Amino acid sequence: MRISPDSSLFGQPATGPINDTIVFTWVVMALMAVGSWLVTRRLSTGPKISRWQNLLEVIVQGMRQQIREVSQQAAGRYLPFVGSLFLFIAVSNLLGVVPGFRSPTGSLSTTTALALCVFVAVPLYGIAQQGVGRYLKVYLQPSPFMLPFNIIGEASRTLALAVRLFGNVMSGAMIGGILLAVVPIVIPTLMDVLGLLTGMIQAYIFAILAMVYIASGTQARRKREVRMAEKEKPDTEPVTRSA
Amino acid sequence: MDAMSLIAMASIVTAGLTIAIGSVGPALGEGRALSQALQSIAQQPDEANTITRTLFVGLAMVESTAIYCFVVSMILIFANPFWNKVIAAGAAEAAK
Numbered sequence: 001m002r003i004s005p006d007s008s009l010f011g012q013p014a015t016g017p018i019n020d021t022i023v024f025t026w027v028v029m030a031l032m033a034v035g036s037w038l039v040t041r042r043l044s045t046g047p048k049i050s051r052w053q054n055l056l057e058v059i060v061q062g063m064r065q066q067i068r069e070v071s072q073q074a075a076g077r078y079l080p081f082v083g084s085l086f087l088f089i090a091v092s093n094l095l096g097v098v099p100g101f102r103s104p105t106g107s108l109s110t111t112t113a114l115a116l117c118v119f120v121a122v123p124l125y126g127i128a129q130q131g132v133g134r135y136l137k138v139y140l141q142p143s144p145f146m147l148p149f150n151i152i153g154e155a156s157r158t159l160a161l162a163v164r165l166f167g168n169v170m171s172g173a174m175i176g177g178i179l180l181a182v183v184p185i186v187i188p189t190l191m192d193v194l195g196l197l198t199g200m201i202q203a204y205i206f207a208i209l210a211m212v213y214i215a216s217g218t219q220a221r222r223k224r225e226v227r228m229a230e231k232e233k234p235d236t237e238p239v240t241r242s243a
Numbered sequence: 244m245d246a247m248s249l250i251a252m253a254s255i256v257t258a259g260l261t262i263a264i265g266s267v268g269p270a271l272g273e274g275r276a277l278s279q280a281l282q283s284i285a286q287q288p289d290e291a292n293t294i295t296r297t298l299f300v301g302l303a304m305v306e307s308t309a310i311y312c313f314v315v316s317m318i319l320i321f322a323n324p325f326w327n328k329v330i331a332a333g334a335a336e337a338a339k
Contacts, residue, residue, distance in 0.1 A: 070296065159314075160307045167313055205299050212300055 005102045006109055025104040028092045071215035078214060081121055086207035093169060093199025097192050106169040115162035118210045126217035161209060168202045247329050258319040265312025272305045
């Protein structure tokens with residue numbers, strides 16, 4: 001039973017053995033990069049745009065809106081990181097239904113790497129926005145006694161991020177394989193479709209959790225950001241107050 | 244019963260029990276959270292987006308305990324330190 005793509009060798013080129021995880025990660029990367037380049041070669045700002053550009057715009061706009069709502073700040077700083085997380089996990093889970101493809105997110109190495117990226121990004125964004133002193137002071141809230149618990153909490157939520165994604169994707173792939181031995185092909189196919197749904201949900205959860213962690217570490221300058229966010233919102237009816 | 248089969252039996256039984264019992268609590272908790280969220284959406288459909296997003300974040304937090312049980316179970320099955328030690332001891336004894 002092949003538990004993880006880490007253990008199956010794909011080939012032995014001169015540089016050394018490469019396993020399935022690396023090869024399928026390259027496939028996902030190539031697919032996303034080449035696809036985006038093909039779509040964005042001829043961008044149009046007029047009223048008539050190609051359907052692929054429309055699709056990409058819908059996706060990017062959706063991510064921007066979610067990031068803005070979660071962080072209460074302008075989305076531009078966080079979109080590259082959180083958006084890349086979401087897109088990579090979503091595409092690699094979606095491609096899981098392709099025969100012969102083994103999702104790189106079904107390997108603990110990949111998910112741990114992604115979780116470590118989030119673990120490093122949280123203090124990076126926090127320190128870039130507030131400075132080292134104010135960011136580190138948060139660890140002493142609500143009292144200096146809580147310092148070890150805050151640190152352990154940070155480490156455990158990173159671990160939970162990694163194992164949550166790995167467990168969901170790996171168990172989805174494995175249950176299809178196990179059922180294939182005992183029931184007709186219809187049932188494993190339905191399990192694959194369920195795997196699509198859980199893959200999308202897990203990609204969304206990973207990205208939203210990453211955004212929540214980053215947002216909780218960057219709470220400075222709330223007033224200025226609130227004013228900026230207010231400007232981006234559409235006009236609602238004015239609040240009328242009686243005297 | 245020699246050490247090797249004792250360790251194997253204990254590891255397998257414990258791994259199964261860990262994940263079986265450990266997933267009961269979080270499942271119940273997530274069900275309660277979900278029912279509260281559905282009730283709030285029924286009361287305030289306009290806020291459905293915020294409620295759904297908060298629900299997902301909350302479910303991820305509640306699921307952490309089940310994930311810890313899953314990790315312990317996986318360690319017992321695939322990265323069992325006592326199993327490796329007793330295998331090495333058995334190989335050394337067979338080589339003597």
